[in-house]
Amino acid sequence: MKPGVVFGQDYQTLIKACKEGGYALPAVNVVGTHSVNAVLEAASKNKSDVIIQVSNGGAQFFAGKGLEDSFAAKVLGAITMAQHVHMMAEHYGICVVLHTDHADKKLIPWIEELIAHGQSFYEITGKPLYTSHMVDLSAEDIDYNLMESARLMKLMAEMETSIEIELGVTGGEEDGVGSDEIDNDKLYTQPEDCLKAWELLNPIGHFSLAASFGNVHGVYKPGNVKLRPEILKNSQELLEKTHGTEKNPYDLVFHGGSGSDKSQIEESLGYGVFKMNIDTDTQFAFAKGVGDYVFANDVAFKHQIDPASGEPQKKKYDPRAWIRKGEEAIVARLDEAFADLKSAGKTLAIRDDGN
Numbered sequence: 095m096k097p098g099v100v101f102g103q104d105y106q107t108l109i110k111a112c113k114e115g116g117y118a119l120p121a122v123n124v125v126g127t128h129s130v131n132a133v134l135e136a137a138s139k140n141k142s143d144v145i146i147q148v149s150n151g152g153a154q155f156f157a158g159k160g161l162e163d164s165f166a167a168k169v170l171g172a173i174t175m176a177q178h179v180h181m182m183a184e185h186y187g188i189c190v191v192l193h194t195d196h197a198d199k200k201l202i203p204w205i206e207e208l209i210a211h212g213q214s215f216y217e218i219t220g221k222p223l224y225t226s227h228m229v230d231l232s233a234e235d236i237d238y239n240l241m242e243s244a245r246l247m248k249l250m251a252e253m254e255t256s257i258e259i260e261l262g263v264t265g266g267e268e269d270g271v272g273s274d275e276i277d278n279d280k281l282y283t284q285p286e287d288c289l290k291a292w293e294l295l296n297p298i299g300h301f302s303l304a305a306s307f308g309n310v311h312g313v314y315k316p317g318n319v320k321l322r323p324e325i326l327k328n329s330q331e332l333l334e335k336t337h338g339t340e341k342n343p344y345d346l347v348f349h350g351g352s353g354s355d356k357s358q359i360e361e362s363l364g365y366g367v368f369k370m371n372i373d374t375d376t377q378f379a380f381a382k383g384v385g386d387y388v389f390a391n392d393v394a395f396k397h398q399i400d401p402a403s404g405e406p407q408k409k410k411y412d413p414r415a416w417i418r419k420g421e422e423a424i425v426a427r428l429d430e431a432f433a434d435l436k437s438a439g440k441t442l443a444i445r446d447d448g449n
């Protein structure tokens with residue numbers, strides 16, 4: 095495939111390669127061009143394809159917190175983020191999936207606006223603005239969740255855009271979506287619900303499924319999160335048996351990947367997980383990279399000229415110096431993610447020069 099943003103049939107080819115190759119791609123949340131560039135740099139360095147995604151809050155930040163109309167900012171920020179990736183991705187020599195993160199019931203208008211902008215982008219460029227949008231109605235009852243997802247999916251399918259839905263609830267909270275107080279049984283998706291989703295959505299277009307198997311957003315003390323990846327296996331097997339499909343028919347998404355046990359990440363790869371979301375760990379990496387630099391150069395963050403030595407501090411407080419430390423720390427954390435998910439060296443992109 096050509097390097098750059100992938101969508102439609104190429105996206106499905108990429109997913110198939112992940113599942114057959116027993117690897118997954120990190121889906122990294124971004125909040126600005128610095129984090130987008132760090133993800134692209136890390137993917138290029140590791141010769142891995144990658145998923146870049148933005149939450150509603152990340153999109154608002156991308157557009158600028160100073161914009162008074164926060165809804166407009168969420169739409170504009172998501173558009174400008176995607177446009178930055180469309181412009182830059184191919185230059186990094188890897189394939190990139192563009193995704194939006196959790197949109198619950200109150201955020202459906204955000205997705206509808208992005209679909210509308212996506213349609214005009216598609217008419218002009220022949221490409222969708224986003225590879226896939228996530229619609230997370232897991233807090234609603236399942237019939238509403240599936241019918242509303244199907245309605246939006248029909249609009250997306252016309253412009254070769256996929257959808258990610260969620261069944262069962264990811265614990266914790268991500269950017270205002272979700273809650274810390276959920277019935278325990280909701281943290282584990284029922285295989286019968288997955289089957290229902292497949293029967294309704296598969297005829298419409300391409301969907302991926304965030305199935306809950308005890309995963310939680312954020313990082314907690316060891317022992318607080320009980321992952322049961324066998325739930326994914328049971329869901330796959332029920333569909334295989336009921337409709338005689340090939341092995342691992344669902345394209346599964348692992349939410350709350352930050353802080354997860356490496357052996358359980360590995361187990362989930364065998365059950366059709368192709369996408370693992372990572373946000374908390376890259377947030378911390380960025381903060382630590384910048385923080386370490388600030389603590390080590392604290393004079394430069396208080397004085398333009400060192401009062402003791404008289405030395406100008408400009409080179410140290412230049413934002414390119416310390417934001418870069420944050421970017422480097424994101425790259426280092428993603429080196430680990432590409433290794434854990436076994437995607438390093440597996441990019442499907444072939445450049446014009448054959449490399």
Ligand SMILES: [Zn+2]
Nearest residue numbers: 264268349350
């Ligand atoms: Zn999530």
